[in-house]
Amino acid sequence: MTPQEFAKHLGANYPDHQFEIDPLNENCVLIPLQLVPQCFELLRDDDATQMDYFDFSTCVDHPPDRLDLVYSMYSTVYKHRIQLKVVLDRQNPCVPTVSHLWVNANWNEREMYDLFGVFFPGHKDLRRLMMPDDWEGHPLRKDYAHPNLVVRPD
């Protein structure tokens, strides 16, 4: 399936919403925030898509107000791969978990919670993954400052 077909397939299942190809990434479909996680459940369980392999999920920080959340998944049956993007509010990023659909998403979400400060309601074990438990701040955000961080002169 091409990304255009994915967008069409999702549009047929959720007629109230718009699904567009991301202008930045030709292999990525933009998903409205309110369709997480039922849209993912559809992609995983639908016979036409069968996305049974979760690659990764990560964030891209766009200060001052946007935080993109990118999911990537793959079907071992049809051998197609797609990225899905959800746009979050940077001040208060919050998105329902998908870790009950793919176990692999568990640590990916913990990592994003740790490094970007995204909150995942419904996640069973939301703790910091990389940094010590009492660390303050979310290091991979663009405006992060820390005494240990020496910025490289250009």
Next chain:
Amino acid sequence: MLIRTWWCALTSPSDDGGALRTEEFELNMGPQHPSTHGVLRMVLKMDGERVVDCDPVVGYLHRSIEKMAENRTFTQVIPVTDRLDYCTSMTSNYVYVLAVEKLADLTPPPRAEYIRVIMTELNRIASHLLWYGTFCLEIGATTPFLYSFRDREKVLDLFESACGARLLYNYIRIGGVGQDINQKFLDRMIEFLDYWEPIIPEYEALLDENPIFYNRTVGVGTVPLEMCRSYGVSGPNVRAAGVAEDVRRDDPFAVYKDLEFEIPTEKESDVFARYRVRMRELRESAKILRQCYEKIPSGPYGLPLNYRFKVPEGETYVHIESPRGDIGCFLASSGGDKPWRCKFRTPSFVHIQLFKKLLEGVLIPDIMAICASFDIVLPETDR
């Protein structure tokens, strides 16, 4: 085997004879432990010799590679990716460079593509030999370690003659490779293969016929295929479950579509099967290298590029096959000369999550065998 049966009978939960019941206790394993391949920490809840629950803790080698990539030019990031997975630096160089090339729409010359394939396959051999040595060390055999490092040094000599470094190469560059290789290098490579290919049965002879090795590995750490799928297991570990999945064939990059090679699989999906798959992959790598020797064209080895070249705005994801599995790079550019976001999808990150489920109910000595058989590398997990 007898002692093991005895312990199983004594400590198994179904044993309600009440001969010896134990209380649960917590055991901290790592981050400094000789058998955890670096700085992995596992908090184990034990019932006697048996693991009830395992909580892997990572992050002891979190070196902020992804943050560093955001403040370097596209070329300057390559040495940082070396440190991402030090056992196969070429592969992590390669996946990053492929992402930049896809975003900037560059096509490297065919000679460079062949050199890259030669280097990644040589590095796969070096990495598997390293794995073989440490895997045996953790099971308790010291001799195979010496055998494998003897031959690994010969691969490192080849790398040293090509790019001057033993471990962290910074060799695969955007648009090509760092330096050209000459005919002498290729001849030495074939000389090495002629010497080394007959030695692979020697490695296997050390273990295959060994009853202790059998008892430690057969039927230990079995991962069913459904579990592989939900966790996203890839590489030799999923091939040991009987699925012929390989990025080199499913999603061919570089010149892999012109090369003939088999994808070795095993059915049992236990520690022994994962060992068998890796040993057979060594032979396939040798086969690929011999084909590259025949087919490598002459011509330029790289594209002339400005040091601070700019990459158009966009995002992309590419993935290749590393010796550990499916390694990927998600790269976002904002149109400048530095990456905006660089995320690595690494196989070890996925495989360590599996331990929580997999180590339930195993004995303490089996933890080492299972951990080692997955070939985890911690810098790749923590980045």
Next chain:
Amino acid sequence: MDLIKKIPAYVERIPNGGILMTGLDWVLNNAKASSMWYMLFGLACCAIELMATGASRYDFDRLGMIFRATPRQTDLMIVAGTLTLKMAPRVKLLYEQMPDPKYVIAMGGCTMHGGPFYHDSYSVLKGVDKIIPVDIHVAGCPPRPEALMNGCIALQDLIRGEKVGRKRDRPGLRHIDPATNLPLLVRPDTGLIRPNQIIMPDQLRVLS
């Protein structure tokens, strides 16, 4: 008998043998220097080179270096690789578990000043000599096995020059507070870390 000539000793010959007289320093220091047992302790990339040094081609055993898996049986800690803030308290704990006399070799650029992770890294401890005293620094990223062995030979020479019973004159920690003569881990305004004190990550966060 060539070896005997090198020993700073007086040999008195008596029938059926001889008496060898030499300093206590010489005997004890040589005993120490020629059987350095190092801790099997790998952190990052340098650990692979440390393994290669111990394996077939380079054969670390020639120098009397044998790895031990527990700190209680070791004389030498080779800090091989990048030390992160999360790992730093553990390394200090391991160092304190080693019995005296103990020595430290810092292997690779990361252990000297952060190496390639000096800039832009928020989680790497920039120099292990901020938490444990280091005797020998081996430069390189990673150092070749030859460089590591050279470092070990340099350490052996250092040990041979020691005086028994006298406090060792060692470089110590990088930051010494002039007022109290105690090693400083953090700035004076945020607090002191004294030897034999386990550091928690929150204290490490305010590195100078």
